[in-house]
Amino acid sequence: MFRGLTAGKIASYFSMYMVMIFTAILSVGPLVWVMMSSFKTNAQIVSSPFSLPTSISFDAYREVIDRGNFFTYAFNSLLYATAATVAALILYSMSAFVFAKYRFPFKGLIYVLMIITMLIPGHSRVQPVFSLIIRMGLFDTRTGIILVYITGGLAMSLFVLRAAFSSIPKEISEAATIDGAGFIRNFTVMHLPLAKGGIATAGILMWLGHWNEYFWASLLTTSARTRTLPYALAFFSDMFSLNYTRMFAALTMVIIPGIVVYALAQEQVQMSVAGSSVKG
Numbered sequence: 629m630f631r632g633l634t635a636g637k638i639a640s641y642f643s644m645y646m647v648m649i650f651t652a653i654l655s656v657g658p659l660v661w662v663m664m665s666s667f668k669t670n671a672q673i674v675s676s677p678f679s680l681p682t683s684i685s686f687d688a689y690r691e692v693i694d695r696g697n698f699f700t701y702a703f704n705s706l707l708y709a710t711a712a713t714v715a716a717l718i719l720y721s722m723s724a725f726v727f728a729k730y731r732f733p734f735k736g737l738i739y740v741l742m743i744i745t746m747l748i749p750g751h752s753r754v755q756p757v758f759s760l761i762i763r764m765g766l767f768d769t770r771t772g773i774i775l776v777y778i779t780g781g782l783a784m785s786l787f788v789l790r791a792a793f794s795s796i797p798k799e800i801s802e803a804a805t806i807d808g809a810g811f812i813r814n815f816t817v818m819h820l821p822l823a824k825g826g827i828a829t830a831g832i833l834m835w836l837g838h839w840n841e842y843f844w845a846s847l848l849t850t851s852a853r854t855r856t857l858p859y860a861l862a863f864f865s866d867m868f869s870l871n872y873t874r875m876f877a878a879l880t881m882v883i884i885p886g887i888v889v890y891a892l893a894q895e896q897v898q899m900s901v902a903g904s905s906v907k908g
Contacts, residue, residue, distance in 0.1 A: 666876040688877035701860040709838035712777035724789030746783040785830040792826025
């Protein structure tokens with residue numbers, strides 16, 4: 629493998645691989661430890677926290693499901709993440725299409741102002757959003773959470789989607805216009821299928837962000853009927869505060885779905901984000 633390489637290049641490769649291995653251990657190690665501990669007893673976790681479990685038992689997972697109202701929280705998280713992502717993709721993809729293919733006054737300024745919202749701390753929105761939700765009568769409702777989530781990924785999604793539409797040759801839009809296609813047909817029939825890579829990437833990133841969101845769910849919900857899985861972890865901590873096995877089982881059940889979704893779509897996300905950084 630290293631035949632023909634100088635000592636300097638070998639040392640460089642060795643350092644690179646060591647850094648990658650170290651980073652992988654830091655990233656994956658805690659997750660593996662949490663999953664491994666969910667199959668241990670409390671005594672095993674305390675006495676030998678880094679040892680392998682002596683037996684595999686799913687009792688901790690069954691207790692979390694039975695006592696923790698798990699399926700209600702999972703349904704809420706899935707509903708919020710999916711509904712907000714679909715609605716946001718419809719709105720943001722149309723906005724990105726306009727920014728990519730049309731000319732209008734102050735286009736550049738408006739786009740910059742929308743993208744620069746990435747630099748604004750999210751917590752600065754707390755007071756106005758909370759007051760608006762209260763006045764609309766949407767506090768502790770699923771609709772209120774979905775509306776807040778829709779606005780959450782504006783800047784990043786618009787950046788990725790605009791790059792996807794910008795990469796489509798302008799001749800396609802011109803030909804559609806000559807054939808008499810209006811805005812809706814030009815967008816849905818001619819451009820939307822060609823931008824599916826960027827749309828998939830923006831959707832995945834938004835969905836993962838909504839699935840793992842904690843702050844807004846803790847601020848805008850109070851009842852178990854509207855609670856999300858990340859927010860429910862705080863209640864699991866109280867419920868299973870002295871039962872580490874159950875607590876680690878709850879953590880594993882919250883973490884795994886997001887990891888599975890990203891693992892299935894990581895290549896698409898990486899390729900589209902890399903393309904956005906060049907074309908956008």
